[in-house]
Amino acid sequence: MSDRLILGIESSCDETGVGIVRLGQDGSLELLADEVASSVEEHARFGGVVPEVASRAHLEAMVPTMRRALDASGVELSQIHSIAVTAGPGLAGALLVGVSAAKAYAAALGKPLYGVNHLAGHVAADTLQHGALPNRCLALLVSGGHSQLLLVEGGLANSITEIGSTVDDAAGEAYDKVARLLDLPYPGGPPIDKLAQQGNGCAIAFPRGLTGPRDAKYDFSFSGLKTSVARWVERAERAGEEIPLADVAASFQEAVADVLTAKAIRAAKDLKVDTLVISGGVAANSRLSGLAAERCAEAGIELRVPRPRLCTDNGAMIAALGAHLVAAGAKPSPMDLSTTPGLPVGTVQIL
Amino acid sequence: MLVLAVDTATPAVTAGVVELAPDSPPRLLAKRVTLNAKAHGELLTPHISDCLEEAGKTYADLDAIVVGAGPGPFTGLRVGLATAAALGQALNRPVYPVATTDAIAKDAASGHPLLVATDARRKEVYWAAYDAAGRRTDGPHVERPQDLAEKLPKLGVHHATGEGAEIYRDVLGLETLSAKHPTPEGLVAAAAAEVLAKARPAALTPLYLRRPDAVEPTGRKRVTRA
Ligand SMILES: [Zn+2]
Numbered sequence: 001m002s003d004r005l006i007l008g009i010e011s012s013c014d015e016t017g018v019g020i021v022r023l024g025q026d027g028s029l030e031l032l033a034d035e036v037a038s039s040v041e042e043h044a045r046f047g048g049v050v051p052e053v054a055s056r057a058h059l060e061a062m063v064p065t066m067r068r069a070l071d072a073s074g075v076e077l078s079q080i081h082s083i084a085v086t087a088g089p090g091l092a093g094a095l096l097v098g099v100s101a102a103k104a105y106a107a108a109l110g111k112p113l114y115g116v117n118h119l120a121g122h123v124a125a126d127t128l129q130h131g132a133l134p135n136r137c138l139a140l141l142v143s144g145g146h147s148q149l150l151l152v153e154g155g156l157a158n159s160i161t162e163i164g165s166t167v168d169d170a171a172g173e174a175y176d177k178v179a180r181l182l183d184l185p186y187p188g189g190p191p192i193d194k195l196a197q198q199g200n201g202c203a204i205a206f207p208r209g210l211t212g213p214r215d216a217k218y219d220f221s222f223s224g225l226k227t228s229v230a231r232w233v234e235r236a237e238r239a240g241e242e243i244p245l246a247d248v249a250a251s252f253q254e255a256v257a258d259v260l261t262a263k264a265i266r267a268a269k270d271l272k273v274d275t276l277v278i279s280g281g282v283a284a285n286s287r288l289s290g291l292a293a294e295r296c297a298e299a300g301i302e303l304r305v306p307r308p309r310l311c312t313d314n315g316a317m318i319a320a321l322g323a324h325l326v327a328a329g330a331k332p333s334p335m336d337l338s339t340t341p342g343l344p345v346g347t348v349q350i351l
Numbered sequence: 352m353l354v355l356a357v358d359t360a361t362p363a364v365t366a367g368v369v370e371l372a373p374d375s376p377p378r379l380l381a382k383r384v385t386l387n388a389k390a391h392g393e394l395l396t397p398h399i400s401d402c403l404e405e406a407g408k409t410y411a412d413l414d415a416i417v418v419g420a421g422p423g424p425f426t427g428l429r430v431g432l433a434t435a436a437a438l439g440q441a442l443n444r445p446v447y448p449v450a451t452t453d454a455i456a457k458d459a460a461s462g463h464p465l466l467v468a469t470d471a472r473r474k475e476v477y478w479a480a481y482d483a484a485g486r487r488t489d490g491p492h493v494e495r496p497q498d499l500a501e502k503l504p505k506l507g508v509h510h511a512t513g514e515g516a517e518i519y520r521d522v523l524g525l526e527t528l529s530a531k532h533p534t535p536e537g538l539v540a541a542a543a544a545e546v547l548a549k550a551r552p553a554a555l556t557p558l559y560l561r562r563p564d565a566v567e568p569t570g571r572k573r574v575t576r577a
Contacts (some may be wrong), residue, residue: 052563
């Protein structure tokens with residue numbers, strides 16, 4: 001059997017992504033195209049993603065983004081072997097645009113369609129850079145929309161189990177809210193990370209959510225942290241003190257990175273897993289990756305963090321996941337496939 | 352010419368394969384219509400494939416695609432446009448958007464000035480007015496039926512058609528015709544001149560008529576770096 005070209009389409013939030021991956025006979029993956037159109041700037045003044053604005057942008061961007069991916073790879077649609085598309089989880093109206101388009105491409109070209117899980121796609125993104133995953137590994141997904149600890153066993157096409165998740169805000173959401181509090185732009189991750197470089201992460205002892213002895217071992221909570229930052233700032237304001245913005249940012253960031261990495265390492269030890277993958281938009285955060293590297297080294301755990309471009313939402317990760325499914329001989333999804341905004345992470349593909 | 356027609360601007364998931372020749376009305380070869388406002392995303396592409404199969408044709412046989420561009424409630428409306436745009440790209444065929452109300456007016460073919468009103472939800476209708484020859488003279492707009500009713504004398508329409516006209520018949524006070532959701536023939540008829548002339552299609556822009564529901568946060572930002 002010759003190489004197979006897998007097309008991936010992503011539209012679950014505010015990025016329209018089209019990726020093309022070559023699946024080699026030996027199961028290796030090669031990234032041929034990764035085109036993304038983002039509507040993030042249209043959401044900035046609202047301080048968060050507006051679903052209808054995102055959906056409108058997806059419809060406008062779908063065909064041009066596909067065109068760019070085909071041009072960048074020199075591939076023609078007729079050469080595509082299979083099409084993978086994010087079917088969930090995500091924003092209902094946004095998912096619908098990508099799935100509608102993917103079905104039409106698949107039907108017109110007579111190619112198999114795979115409706116896949118966005119979260120599994122984030123883990124698959126790492127295999128584009130670091131190759132196949134070991135038989136068992138742990139994945140920490142952190143972004144504006146998700147914060148989860150996943151156990152991946154026997155490959156991505158086989159079994160993904162959620163062992164922990166946030167009980168309230170996603171990590172990236174906490175960044176956005178704290179950024180707003182500190183008068184920093186949306187999305188909040190990059191500006192807080194930048195400001196924190198000049199601050200002291202130990203200056204203020206913000207609470208570490210769900211780290212008590214009776215708390216869920218692998219779950220996260222960031223809502224209390226955000227409130228605590230707000231209270232601290234309000235108190236200082238009332239007292240007429242100058243707000244040490246860099247210290248607030250650094251101490252907040254330290255609390256987030258501490259909890260995320262501590263819980264991930266603990267889970268890896270408990271489950272006797274020796275590889276940790278960190279993916280999602282927040283994986284690019286310098287303190288999170290730095291602290292994770294330190295703690296993984298101490299614990300003898302191999303850390304894999306894909307480059308920032310692969311961590312954020314894109315079509316390449318969906319193409320990669322599609323390639324894993326095709327390589328594993330998975331059956332295609334039916335053409336009356338529906339979008340599933342609340343798709344659980346254990347469901348890698350909708351059948 | 353073999354033309355595919357799709358529309359998802361109303362609760363109907365509409366697909367049809369139509370033969371179009373100069374100087375004769377569009378001839379329907381096959382259609383699939385399901386009334387389910389929540390199933391546009393699931394059913395549209397299977398409906399298209401079924402139509403082609405029943406007509407004994409393939410995707411490659413299509414010469415052009417016509418798609419209803421609304422107005423219609425947001426989420427479902429995009430299914431038809433995303434599907435049509437992707438098909439057009441994959442098959443390298445032109446995609447012609449038409450106002451969904453124009454297609455319904457073609458279906459009604461009342462021979463009199465006509466109001467087409469579809470259900471915009473939120474106690475509003477999407478509407479457009481047509482003259483005796485079926486040309487659009489006003490709209491499409493989105494409005495409360497009570498406000499539309501006040502404009503009716505000036506619009507001079509004799510009848511109304513569409514689901515919105517039915518729901519608000521008492522408010523509008525117009526006799527309603529049976530054309531409710533656009534048919535494949537009506538959609539193709541609304542674009543026939545351009546399709547036959549192989550004209551350059553207009554941009555595939557949905558007729559949303561409403562702005563997205565989004566409010567800018569008003570809460571005071573707490574800290575300023577003044
Ligand atoms: Zn994501």
